[in-house]
Each structure stands twice: as C-alpha cells, then as structure tokens.
Amino acid sequence: MINTTRYARQIILPEIGILGQQKLQNARVLVIGAGGLGCPVLQNLATAGVGFIGIVDGDVVEETNLHRQLLYTLKDCGKSKSVTAAEAIQELNPDVKVRVFNEFFKKENAFEIVGDYQIIVDCTDTIGIRYLINDVSIVKDIPVVYASIYKFEGQVSVFNYKNGPSYRCLFPQTESLGSVPNCVASGVLGVLPNTLGSFQATEVLKIILEIGKVLSGKLLLYDGLHYQTQLIDFNKNPAAIEEAIANGLMILQQNSNIVNENISVATFIEKCRQDNCLVIDIREDYEEPKWEAPNVVNIPISSLENYRNQLNENKEIVLFCQSGQRSALALAYLKKEGFIQLSHLENGIESIKI
Numbered sequence: 001m002i003n004t005t006r007y008a009r010q011i012i013l014p015e016i017g018i019l020g021q022q023k024l025q026n027a028r029v030l031v032i033g034a035g036g037l038g039c040p041v042l043q044n045l046a047t048a049g050v051g052f053i054g055i056v057d058g059d060v061v062e063e064t065n066l067h068r069q070l071l072y073t074l075k076d077c078g079k080s081k082s083v084t085a086a087e088a089i090q091e092l093n094p095d096v097k098v099r100v101f102n103e104f105f106k107k108e109n110a111f112e113i114v115g116d117y118q119i120i121v122d123c124t125d126t127i128g129i130r131y132l133i134n135d136v137s138i139v140k141d142i143p144v145v146y147a148s149i150y151k152f153e154g155q156v157s158v159f160n161y162k163n164g165p166s167y168r169c170l171f172p173q174t175e176s177l178g179s180v181p182n183c184v185a186s187g188v189l190g191v192l193p194n195t196l197g198s199f200q201a202t203e204v205l206k207i208i209l210e211i212g213k214v215l216s217g218k219l220l221l222y223d224g225l226h227y228q229t230q231l232i233d234f235n236k237n238p239a240a241i242e243e244a245i246a247n248g249l250m251i252l253q254q255n256s257n258i259v260n261e262n263i264s265v266a267t268f269i270e271k272c273r274q275d276n277c278l279v280i281d282i283r284e285d286y287e288e289p290k291w292e293a294p295n296v297v298n299i300p301i302s303s304l305e306n307y308r309n310q311l312n313e314n315k316e317i318v319l320f321c322q323s324g325q326r327s328a329l330a331l332a333y334l335k336k337e338g339f340i341q342l343s344h345l346e347n348g349i350e351s352i353k354i
Contacts, residue, residue, distance in 0.1 A: 003095065007049050017212045022047060025095075027208045028052040030114060032105050032133060033123030034085040035059070036188065037147050039071040040197030041121050046089040046096045050204055053089070053096055058084040059105035065313070068190040105129055107251050110136045110227055111341075116274040118202055122146045123197070132251075134159060134167035138241065138275070139248035143216075145203045147196045152189050152225035154196035161216040168240035170219060187347070192224050249314075252280050253340055261331060262346035268318065269352075271343075272296060277316045283331050283349075287322060291349055303325050308337055317342035323348040 002021050003343040011021050027050050030309065031038050034305065045053060061069075061076045061084060068074040071088040072224060086098040101113050102225075105124070114120065114136055122133050122144050130146070137144045143161040147154060159166045199220065206212045221230040263271070271277045272293035281291060299307050301321070317339060319327040327344035334342055 003146060009046065016209060018099070020209045022221065023208050024049045024205070025051040028117045028119035029119045029121060030054040030056065030120045031058045031123055034081040034127070035065065035122035035123065035191030036068045036149065037197040037200065039069045039085065040194045041123055041201050042085055042089050043071065043092065044198060044201035045204060046093045050091070050097070051097060053084050054099045054101060054117060055082045055099040056103070056105050058102060063283045068188065068193050069256065072195065076196060108255065111252055111255050114140055114142065114354035116276045117142065119207055120144045121204060122199055129174055130167055135244045135251065138166055139252060141302050143207060145200045147200045148190055148195050149196055151187060152192060154192055154222045156196060156199045156220045157218060158215045161207065161214055164216040164246055165234055165236040166241060168244050169237040170234050172240065189224060195224065196222065214230050214275065261343050263343045265316065268320065271318045277318060279318045279320070280327055282319055282321050291320070291348060302354060304330055304333065316351045318343050320345035321348050321353050323350055
C-alpha cells in the first residue's frame with residue numbers, strides 16, 4: 001500500500017504518478033559504500049520511497065567522517081557504518097526494507113551480496129573495488145550508477161545500462177591501482193560528496209522510473225569551486241566488455257568452490273523469492289507436500305538429463321526433494337555437467353513446517 005500523503009508532491013508529477021511510485025516501492029537497490037557518497041544516496045533513495053535497499057560497508061564511523069557523512073553523529077563514532085546507516089534511513093522512512101552487509105565488498109562475497117538487486121550504486125573510493133563491481137555487474141547484467149570525488153571536483157556516470165558502456169570502457173585497467181588518491185590522502189570539501197551523491201540518486205530514480213535521459217555513455221564532470229559542469233561522451237569497448245566477463249566468470253567459478261552447497265530452510269525460502277534464481281523440485285509430480293513459488297519448476301530427477309540443455313549454466317540453481325538425498329544426487333550430476341552456482345535444501349521439504 002502506497003502512502004499517498006508522504007509521496008504526494010512526487011506522485012503529482014505526470015512522469016511519476018501512482019504507477020511510478022509503485023515502481024519505486026518494488027525496486028531493489030544495492031548501495032556499496034556508506035561513506036561520503038553513500039550517505040546522500042541512501043537518504044535520497046529512502047525518502048523517495050525505494051522499497052528495498054541493501055547497504056554494504058565493513059567500516060566504522062570516525063570523527064573525521066562527520067563533516068561530510070550526514071547520516072552519522074558524534075555518538076555514532078566507533079559503530080558500524082552499515083548498521084548505523086540502516087537505522088538512520090529507517091528513521092527517515094520506516095516503510096523501507098533494509099538489508100545490512102556489515103562487511104567489505106570483495107571477490108569472495110561479491111556474487112552472494114549482489115544477489116537479485118536491480119541496480120548497484122558504486123559509492124566506493126577504491127579503484128580495485130570499482131573494477132570488481134564492474135565485472136560482477138556485467139556478468140549479472142545489472143546497471144551501475146558510479147561517482148567519484150577529488151578535492152572540489154567530482155564525476156558521475158551510469159555503466160552497463162541496457163548493454164551500454166562499462167567502467168572498463170571508460171577507464172582501462174592499469175597496473176597501478178593504488179595511484180589514484182582518495183579523500184583521506186587528498187582531502188575533500190564536505191558538501192561535494194553530498195552533491196555528487198544526490199546526482200547518483202537522481203540517476204537511480206530515473207532508471208527505476210524509466211524517465212529522462214540516463215548518463216549511459218556519458219561522464220558528467222562537476223567543478224564545485226568554479227561551478228562548472230562538462231559532459232563527455234564515451235563509447236562501448238567490446239574488448240573491455242570481454243575482459244570484464246572473463247574476470248567476472250572466473251570470480252564466480254572461484255566462489256562456487258567455497259560456497260556451502262547445503263542450504264538451510266531460511267536460505268531456501270529467501271532463494272524462492274529471488275527472480276534470478278531457479279528452484280527445481282526434483283520429486284515426482286504426485287509427491288506431497290507441494291511447494292509453490294514463482295521461480296519453482298518441477299523436473300523429476302528421472303527427467304533431469306533430458307532437461308539439461310534447457311538450463312542456463314550461469315544461472316543460480318537450487319534443488320530440493322523430500323529428504324535431501326535425491327537433490328544431493330542431482331546436484332552432483334549438474335556439477336559434473338559444468339554448472340557452478342548450485343545448492344540444495346539439505347534435509348528436503350520435510351524440514352519445512354508447512
């Protein structure tokens with residue numbers, strides 16, 4: 001149910017209306033980094049009514065953050081940024097559902113964190129992590145809203161939007177990833193990340209609402225000291241895209257070797273809600289109890305080999321049966337066939353109290 005009073009001034013816009021507000025309420029956005037850029041992004045998305053927001057940050061609040069990271073106060077110093085940010089934006093809008101990832105985004109957890117989010121907002125300040133976000137997003141086909149800041153200047157763009165250019169197309173990777181200074185080394189005017197973060201939030205809302213012109217293939221440069229902006233066009237580089245896909249799939253393969261293939265009931269139920277996950281009931285048609293969800297299909301284990309070519313090897317697959325024995329066999333078969341994102345309900349559907 002949409003709170004029409006809260007969003008009245010937004011709904012009245014012809015480009016948004018009730019249908020647009022519903023799109024915002026249904027949207028799932030992942031914000032990586034809850035610092036200078038992440039704070040205004042989170043504030044603006046939450047108050048606009050974006051329904052599901054993930055926050056990724058393993059850092060803690062420090063006093064040096066407070067001049068630009070406006071979600072935090074002095075009493076928050078020493079506390080988790082992601083947890084504190086989640087509490088703050090739920091105070092702003094209790095209707096928003098927030099998931100906290102109190103950890104740093106890295107190769108080992110990247111694909112698990114990204115899950116079924118529709119948009120990623122890159123609010124990081126580390127070059128290596130930006131390449132990681134880029135590569136994961138391309139494999140998952142998720143657009144990335146990017147920004148970076150330096151002293152009095154900043155830049156914004158949108159990558160991987162409707163098969164458009166990526167971060168690597170604009171910034172080919174070099175060996176010296178640590179050569180680009182962040183605000184710790186170079187300093188930053190406190191209002192600058194709030195300005196750039198608001199730009200990012202605007203792009204996110206435009207993508208969700210499918211309005212306006214998205215900054216895909218364009219880099220917006222902003223000079224706060226001289227109040228100047230410049231828009232630079234850049235093209236898609238097929239070689240850069242291929243490199244990103246290769247890197248992303250390699251990371252996915254590495255992750256598949258460390259992910260626990262036996263999942264709990266709670267994880268299974270969560271997977272049944274994720275559009276990018278295929279859940280396969282490998283029992284016979286007559287077996288009870290039934291388990292129904294939009295992404296659940298019934299493929300009896302006796303027919304699995306015939307269906308093998310219809311399954312996407314790069315899509316996450318969750319298997320379940322009555323007690324977990326047949327699903328474990330099906331998992332072993334698909335693993336030999338080259339599938340890498342596999343898991344099964346450890347003790348079967350009998351472990352769920354229906």
